[in-house]
Amino acid sequence: MATAKIAPSMLSSDFANLASEAHRMLNFGADWLHMDIMDGAYLDCHLMVTNPLDYVEPFGKAGASGFTFHVEVSKDNWKELVRNIKSKGMRPGVALKPGTPVEEVYPLLEDEIPVELVLVMTVEPGFGGQKFMPEMMDKVRTLRKKYPSLDIEVDGGLGPSTIGMAATAGANCIVAGSSVFGAAEPDQVISLLRKSVDDASQAS
């Protein structure tokens, strides 16, 4: 069973007070802190960068626990990437943009050293506060059916009004930026996101 992981996106935090924002979210019950890394060339730890291999060592040294790269820029070197990420003690994950077919991640999940998380983008990568794309739930349903214990993450437009669709489809890792950081009571939003994932996984 894939357990709920609620990951506030630090892209929506107060950048002038990153450390206290991180502690605030952990105290509110967050499991992971989601870091978006963009190099400007490939808009979108979730690394929205052209050459993720360059970032494995520095992120490992910086203490990242998960390193998620985009399938669209890693067609030629994903095996090397996954092995490097694991050798630095991080959890390898692969992300796909809304226009990328879900089948593109199957080889990475079926390798002898597989990725351990798939991030289904539910907005075009780049910035917080965009509208959730419900049509992406087909990808989540397909992945959940094929890989029952996989960590499936969704990112973009997640909050109280959209979590039901994501959780029912089978997502268990929820990245939420503006809905958590913009809430008067972020802990309540985090609890609600977690409960939706737990309820949906018990019902399935």
Ligand SMILES: O=C(CO)[C@H](O)[C@H](O)COP(=O)(O)O
């Ligand atoms: O990856 C991202 C943007 O590329 C962000 O993590 C994402 O947009 C979260 O923000 P929000 O929950 O406000 O949509």
